[in-house]
Amino acid sequence: MPRFASFSLTNNMSAFFAPFISKPDTVSAIMLRVLLALLPGIALYVWHFGPAILVSIALASLTALGTEALMLKLRDRPVRHFLSDNSALLTGWLLALSIPPLAPWWLVVVGTAFAIAIAKHLYGGLGNNPFNPAMVGYAVLIVSFPAQMTHWIAPHGLGLAELDFLGQLEYIFLGALPPNVTLDAVTMATPLDTLKTRLHLDEPVNQILQMPIYGRLGGQGSEMVSLGFLLGGLYLLAARIVTWHIPVAYLGTLFAAAGIFHLADPAHYAAPLFHWFSGAAMLGAFFILTDPITSPTTPKGKLIFAAGAGLLTYLIRAFGSFPDGVAFATLLMNICVPLITLYTQPPVFGKKGPASGKEKGRP
Amino acid sequence: MRTLFKFNGGIHPPGNKERSTQRGIARAPLPAKLVIPFRQHAGEAARPVVRVGDHVLKGQLIGMPDGYFSSAVHASTSGTIAAIAAQPIAHPSGLPDLCATLIPDGREEWIPHAAVDYRNSDPAELRQHLRMCGVVGLGGAVFPSDLKLRPLRGHPNKDIGTLILNGAECEPYITCDDMLMRERAAEIVQGAEMLRFMLEAGEVLIGIEDNKPQAVAAMRQAVADSGLPFEVVVVPTIYPGGSAKQLIRVLTGLEVPSGKLPTEIGVQCFNVATACSVYRALAHGEPLLSRIVTITGNVRRAQNYEVLLGTPVQELVALGEALPDTDRYIMGGPMMGLPLSSTAIPLVKASNCIIAASDKLFPPAPPALPCIRCSRCAQVCPADLQPMDLFWFSQSREFDKAQQFSLFDCIECGACSYVCPSHIPLVQYFQFAKSEIRAREQDQRAADHARERHEFREYRIEREKQEKAERLAAREQAAKQAQPPAASATPADDAQQKIQAAIARAREQAAASRPKNTDNLTAQQQAEIAEIEARRAKAHERAEPAGEVADNHSEGRSQ
Numbered sequence: 055m056p057r058f059a060s061f062s063l064t065n066n067m068s069a070f071f072a073p074f075i076s077k078p079d080t081v082s083a084i085m086l087r088v089l090l091a092l093l094p095g096i097a098l099y100v101w102h103f104g105p106a107i108l109v110s111i112a113l114a115s116l117t118a119l120g121t122e123a124l125m126l127k128l129r130d131r132p133v134r135h136f137l138s139d140n141s142a143l144l145t146g147w148l149l150a151l152s153i154p155p156l157a158p159w160w161l162v163v164v165g166t167a168f169a170i171a172i173a174k175h176l177y178g179g180l181g182n183n184p185f186n187p188a189m190v191g192y193a194v195l196i197v198s199f200p201a202q203m204t205h206w207i208a209p210h211g212l213g214l215a216e217l218d219f220l221g222q223l224e225y226i227f228l229g230a231l232p233p234n235v236t237l238d239a240v241t242m243a244t245p246l247d248t249l250k251t252r253l254h255l256d257e258p259v260n261q262i263l264q265m266p267i268y269g270r271l272g273g274q275g276s277e278m279v280s281l282g283f284l285l286g287g288l289y290l291l292a293a294r295i296v297t298w299h300i301p302v303a304y305l306g307t308l309f310a311a312a313g314i315f316h317l318a319d320p321a322h323y324a325a326p327l328f329h330w331f332s333g334a335a336m337l338g339a340f341f342i343l344t345d346p347i348t349s350p351t352t353p354k355g356k357l358i359f360a361a362g363a364g365l366l367t368y369l370i371r372a373f374g375s376f377p378d379g380v381a382f383a384t385l386l387m388n389i390c391v392p393l394i395t396l397y398t399q400p401p402v403f404g405k406k407g408p409a410s411g412k413e414k415g416r417p
Numbered sequence: 418m419r420t421l422f423k424f425n426g427g428i429h430p431p432g433n434k435e436r437s438t439q440r441g442i443a444r445a446p447l448p449a450k451l452v453i454p455f456r457q458h459a460g461e462a463a464r465p466v467v468r469v470g471d472h473v474l475k476g477q478l479i480g481m482p483d484g485y486f487s488s489a490v491h492a493s494t495s496g497t498i499a500a501i502a503a504q505p506i507a508h509p510s511g512l513p514d515l516c517a518t519l520i521p522d523g524r525e526e527w528i529p530h531a532a533v534d535y536r537n538s539d540p541a542e543l544r545q546h547l548r549m550c551g552v553v554g555l556g557g558a559v560f561p562s563d564l565k566l567r568p569l570r571g572h573p574n575k576d577i578g579t580l581i582l583n584g585a586e587c588e589p590y591i592t593c594d595d596m597l598m599r600e601r602a603a604e605i606v607q608g609a610e611m612l613r614f615m616l617e618a619g620e621v622l623i624g625i626e627d628n629k630p631q632a633v634a635a636m637r638q639a640v641a642d643s644g645l646p647f648e649v650v651v652v653p654t655i656y657p658g659g660s661a662k663q664l665i666r667v668l669t670g671l672e673v674p675s676g677k678l679p680t681e682i683g684v685q686c687f688n689v690a691t692a693c694s695v696y697r698a699l700a701h702g703e704p705l706l707s708r709i710v711t712i713t714g715n716v717r718r719a720q721n722y723e724v725l726l727g728t729p730v731q732e733l734v735a736l737g738e739a740l741p742d743t744d745r746y747i748m749g750g751p752m753m754g755l756p757l758s759s760t761a762i763p764l765v766k767a768s769n770c771i772i773a774a775s776d777k778l779f780p781p782a783p784p785a786l787p788c789i790r791c792s793r794c795a796q797v798c799p800a801d802l803q804p805m806d807l808f809w810f811s812q813s814r815e816f817d818k819a820q821q822f823s824l825f826d827c828i829e830c831g832a833c834s835y836v837c838p839s840h841i842p843l844v845q846y847f848q849f850a851k852s853e854i855r856a857r858e859q860d861q862r863a864a865d866h867a868r869e870r871h872e873f874r875e876y877r878i879e880r881e882k883q884e885k886a887e888r889l890a891a892r893e894q895a896a897k898q899a900q901p902p903a904a905s906a907t908p909a910d911d912a913q914q915k916i917q918a919a920i921a922r923a924r925e926q927a928a929a930s931r932p933k934n935t936d937n938l939t940a941q942q943q944a945e946i947a948e949i950e951a952r953r954a955k956a957h958e959r960a961e962p963a964g965e966v967a968d969n970h971s972e973g974r975s976q
Contacts (some may be wrong), residue, residue, distance in 0.1 A: 071845050074751045074779040075430055075589070079838045081786050098906045139786060181787035181839075309698035351792040351805060395806075403424070403800040404662065404675035 064084030069384075081180075084295055085140035091289045092147060092341065102209045102275030106155040106222040110162050111147055117166040118146030125175035141180055143376030144287045148188035148341060152334060152381065153195060156207040156217075156241060159226050163200060165191035185388045186348045189381045196376070205241040212267055214239035245273030246333045247377035249324060258321040263328070272331035280336040281329050287340025296344040299356035305330060307364025315372065323372060333378035335367065340379065348388045355391075355398035363387045419650055422670040424663045426799045427655040428750065428832045430589050432628055437592045437711050437719040444601055444723045445736060451493055451519040451727035452763040453479065454506050458553040459560045460486035462515060471498045474528040476704050478705055479517055481546055488561040489551040491704045492519055493725035495526040507748045507755055507762050516763065519727065530702035540566070540615055542573075543699070550698035551705045551766075556583055556659075556688030557749070559767045562695065565687070566615045569680050579669055580618035581686040582609050583658030584625040584632065585652060588750030591770040592710040594689050596721040598625070598632035601693055602639035608692030610645055617687055621647040622668050623689070628656040652942075655750060657830040661686045663776075675826050712737035714747075714772035724764050730771055731760035735752050739773040747772040751779065752831045786839040794833035794843060800826045804833040804843050813849035814856065820852050845969050 099107045121234055122142035126133045141325060146166050169191030177183040198201045210216070215235045217225065224230050235303060243251065252262040262268075271277040290296045308329055315323035329335060334342070343349060343363055350359045363383040370379025456462035463480025467473060473492040480490030492498075499520045503513040535543055544563040553559040568574045582605070586594040598605060613621050623640070625633050633651055640647045652658060652667050662673045665684050673679050679686055687695075690708065697703040706726060713719040716737035726735060730746060747754040748768055764771075772778075794804035802823055810819035824847060833843045 070756060071842055072747075072749075072751070072753050072755070073835050073844070074747060074754065074774065075835065076782050076840060077428075077836050077838075079836070080783060080840070081789055081838045084838055135784060136786070141956070179787065181789050267576075346791040346846065347789050351790050351795060351803060399803065399822075400801055402675065402802060402826050403666075404672050404677070404826065406672060 059185055081139045081141070085144050087256055087293060087295055088144055088290065088341065089140065089147060091286035091295075092151070092283070094285045095151070095279050098278045098282040099155075101300070102278055103155065104210070104217070104222060105206050105219050106207060106226065107150070109223065109226055110153070110155045110157075113159055114150035114166045114392070115145035117163045118142040118170055121167045121170040122175075123181070125171055129175065129179065131179070136180065138179060142174075145174065145187045145191075148337070149191045151337060152188065152192045153203060154206045154241070156205065156222060156225060157202050158229055161195060161202050165195045168194050168217055181347055183347060186345050186384050189342060189384045189388075192381045193385060196381070202226070204243060204247065205237055206244050208242045209267075209273075210242060212274060213242065216240065242267065244333065244377055245276060246371060250371075253322060260320070263324070267397050271327055272333075276333075277331040280331040283340060284338040287336065290340055290344070296340065297353070297356065299353055300344045300349060300360040301339040303357045303360035304343055304364045304367075305335070307361040308335060308368055311365055311368040312315040312372075315338050315368075329371065333371070334380040338363070338380035338384065342384055343387075348384075349393060350391050350395045350398065352395055352398040352400060354400070355394040358394050358398065359391065361389050362390065384402060393408065419648065420670075421650070421652060421669075421763050422667050424658075424666045424799050425801050426797045426961045427658065427663075428797050428835055429654070430656055430835060432654070433590050433713070434592050434595065434628065437590070437713040437721060438595060438631075438911050440718075442596050442709055442721045442723055443736075445725070445728060445732065446731045447494060447523060447525070448728050450499075450729070451496075451521065451725060452494065452504055452516045452761075453490060453519055453727035454504075454514050454516045454763060454765055455480045455490050455720060456506075456514055457490060457559060457726065457766040458488040458551070459558060460484075460488065460665070462489040463487060465501050465515070465517065466579060467492075467498050467501075467517065469498055469501055470615050472496070472522075473498060473519065475528055476528040476706060477695060478549070478704075482561075486561070486564065488563075489549050489554050489704065490517075491551055491706055492517075493706045493727050494519070494521045495524050496521040505762055507757060507765065507768065509755060510722070511758055516727075528724070530704075532702055533699045533749070535611055535614060535699045543615055547695065547698055549855045550703070552691065553766055554688055555690035555694065555708055555766060555769070556661075557753075557767055557769060559765075562687070562691055565680075566612070567684060569678065572680050572683075574615075574617040576683050577616050577618040577680060577685055578620065578683040579685075580609070580613050580616055580621045581663065581665060581684060582621065582623040582689050582692055583659060583664055583669055583686055584629070584636070584689040585664055586629070587626060587654070587659035588752050589656070590713050590772055592713075592751045592768050593711045593713050593721050595632050596711075597690055597693060597709050598629070599635045602632075602635040603642065604693045604696045605636070605689050606639045606643045606645060606647065607695030607700065609647060609687075610643070611695050612685075612687055612692060618685065619663050621645070623647060623649045624652050624668050625649060625665050626658060627651045628654040656832065657799055657828070658827055660799065660830060662828070664709060675823070682852045686812055693700050708764075708766060708768070710768055711770040712773075713770065715740045715743045715775045715778050716773045724768075726765060727763045729761050730757060733764065733771055733894055734760055734773060737771075737773065740775070742775045742777065743773040744776070745774045747774055752835070754827065767853055778829075782840040785841045788839055788841060791839065793836045797832040799830060799832065800828055802827055804847075807850070808841060808846050813845040814853070816850055816854050820854060824850055824854070839900055 096107065096111070119137065119142055123133050123137055126136050149165050149169055150162055153165065169187040173185055173187035173190035174183045194379055217240050221232055248265070248267060249262055253259070265275050269277045271274070272280060287301060291298060291301070309326040312324065312326040312329040316325050343360055350356050366383035367379040370376055370382055376382065440827060455465060462485045465481040466481045467479045467480065473479060473495065475492060477496045478489055478491045479492050482489050498517055500518040501515065501818055506514045506516065506841060508514065525971070533543065533546055548561060548563040552562045554562060569691065583597050584594055586592070609621055609623070623636055625636065633649060636649045640649055648726050650668060654665070657663055660669060661679065665679055665686060666672055669684060671682050673682060694705045698705070707723050708726065709721050710724045710733060711721050712733045716739050718736070718738050721739065722736060726842040734746065746757045746760060748757055749770055751772065754772065755790050788805050788808060790805050792805060795802070798804055806822055807819055807824055810816070827847050829844050829847065831844050832840070837843060
């Protein structure tokens with residue numbers, strides 16, 4: 055008998071088998087809408103930090119598409135068919151948004167290529183990767199190039215010097231800075247990083263947050279980017295691309311964990327809202343953890359998965375050695391997905407209630 | 418106001434029901450030829466009781482129910498039986514099945530038939546009458562109705578609290594039940610009362626989706642006119658809300674346990690068209706000869722027709738005036754329908770709708786992509802399954818896993834395929850997995866059977882050996898006692914005798930092992946033997962699970 059699995063790619067089944075109608079929705083359209091939902095955050099990013107992020111996104115997009123095409127070719131898959139699903143593009147964008155925009159061009163290229171080639175295609179391509187590819191790319195970069203990963207561009211008006219777009223391009227592609235300008239003058243540590251360093255110096259939280267890099271909720275500028283991602287995330291909820299489970303459980307747990315510590319010792323632990331609007335919390339809640347391929351499929355499972363990630367994010371931020379915890383929290387919870395899914399199977403119709411109690415325990 | 422319940426999942430595909438409800442039900446003209454399959458119901462095919470060349474009357478029995486799980490088949494009009502042969506029918510396998518070809522004489526001459534006084538009849542007799550009238554579920558499953566009226570062991574009919582009439586008709590395009598309720602509401606209500614009487618049921622609920630206000634009004638009027646305490650309940654339009662288990666859940670809040678029958682929770686459910694045919698069968702003595710079929714889709718005149726069973730699809734297509742770009746026809750709705758291999762296929766008891774289709778009407782889905790586990794399928798699954806997992810197991814042929822994850826609770830409604838953004842034909846994967854599992858179980862049974870037979874044979878041979886040895890020993894003992902050793906002949910003589918005896922025995926054995934009656938047979942005798950063998954094989958297949966013990970017995974007897 056011919057391999058059953060392979061026919062679906064080549065034959066058009068819909069003419070032969072019911073149902074003959076389907077919802078006019080495609081993977082490509084879903085991914086495209088997720089990309090669109092990132093736009094408010096990206097626009098605010100550009101507004102507060104300059105256009106360097108657009109260069110990162112462009113580099114990531116080109117690398118993602120190129121690597122995807124190459125891997126598809128090597129794996130003997132229909133290139134055009136898969137390239138148009140927009141999933142590689144999304145991976146590239148998410149990675150570009152997770153790493154410093156003012157960095158040598160190869161940083162984002164190496165990260166994206168690793169994400170697509172190793173984290174996605176070596177595991178079997180779209181739908182088969184157990185780990186979020188963008189977060190794998192991030193983890194590889196932060197472990198391999200920690201120096202480059204800590205030079206974050208300073209928001210407008212906060213750095214000692216500012217580069218115009220041409221200057222940014224020159225640094226990204228040639229590594230050259232204008233005379234009398236050092237890298238430290240145009241970049242700085244992230245608000246989360248600064249908080250961590252200062253706390254080590256025994257400064258109280260409220261005093262640290264008086265520094266000019268902090269805004270009302272989180273970091274100056276970056277809090278607005280987080281708001282932009284929240285806005286996009288609400289669109290994803292409204293468009294029913296993601297369900298409420300993961301964002302609510304993630305942000306809720308993060309809030310609760312931060313709240314408990316903050317209440318117990320406000321001098322050493324920042325308030326919950328600060329955690330919401332700092333780092334990649336919003337991006338993670340709506341765009342990263344909600345990746346359907348690497349998160350549980352059951353509603354209960356989503357809650358457990360996201361709550362675990364929220365707790366881990368907080369623990370890494372508060373007690374770990376990395377400034378932000380979203381990437382590692384995501385990857386750690388990705389490992390648990392099959393188990394969570396298995397143990398959170400909802401009861402099947404007609405197998406609920408006392409009449410079928412025996413069959414409740416699923417394998 | 419009755420409290421309604423919800424089932425999880427469900428979808429809202431475009432209904433497309435308006436076009437075919439603009440005109441009333443018309444009677445399709447008598448076709449030049451009817452092709453009447455002997456299997457129009459779930460279960461065993463009916464056994465032909467007419468011969469080629471016979472003249473039959475309208476309503477005359479031509480197929481006798483064959484066994485417990487079967488139903489009767491009748492001549493839909495008067496005429497001559499032109500052939501009894503395998504012909505293409507509407508079946509997913511595309512295999513032909515035994516059909517009677519009836520050439521109508523145009524006189525529509527009825528066989529004598531009379532009403533049954535059901536209130537003064539024995540329930541068993543009434544069930545037998547329905548069975549002989551070929552009344553089966555017209556909602557699509559064509560399950561013999563008499564079997565659904567039979568009390569289950571441990572569940573007497575008086576335990577049935579609720580009889581549900583299913584007028585939900587949730588699948589897009591199909592409007593035959595809608596129009597039937599609008600036009601023959603009184604007959605449906607009378608049929609419901611007959612069903613209620615036979616079931617000794619308590620309340621009667623008639624469930625109709627809220628996209629059929631005219632049918633609701635007509636049914637409410639008919640119930641009021643009849644003075645019966647039935648309730649017409651308007652349920653929300655959602656697919657597959659017309660599936661029996663889902664409708665029972667919506668109306669009563671009860672879930673039919675997996676693998677059980679509704680009667681076990683005190684509910685029974687019949688389609689409205691079935692109630693109508695029960696009424697015709699009891700009030701007029703008429704067997705099921707026709708049904709309402711919707712012709713719609715890519716046609717000029719979408720409408721419902723009362724069609725004689727056995728009418729070729731092309732007759733209905735001609736009435737609907739299919740548009741020129743029509744390139745295929747679907748029997749049933751767009752969610753669960755069956756594409757037809759030809760329009761010569763006859764309309765049967767299960768045919769509720771014919772959709773003329775084209776790429777414009779049903780645009781082909783884009784090629785499938787891998788599953789991204791978005792779980793939209795799980796969100797719409799009315800059986801609360803996890804289709805993406807079942808797909809994974811079916812694709813990788815992990816059938817045990819698929820079964821553990823309740824594959825057989827899938828009702829194949831197609832909601833998962835409908836919402837899949839990767840356009841994976843999920844239902845086909847599930848059908849494939851189900852058929853593989855069934856085939857595997859059958860193989861397993863056959864293997865077990867063979868193994869048991871083999872073991873018994875080994876045991877038998879061993880036993881024969883032992884018995885033979887005992888016999889020989891006994892004989893030798895007897896010979897020794899009869900002939901004292903001193904009186905024996907010379908040793909050479911003795912050996913010679915033994916050899917002669919052995920030769921004789923060998924000859925005897927050879928003769929016994931060869932059946933004497935199969936040499937020199939005539940061709941006719943040989944044909945008869947072949948036929949008997951075939952029948953035996955078929956009976957054997959049918960009686961498979963129970964057959965094992967019986968077979969061992971026959972082996973035992975042949976000793």
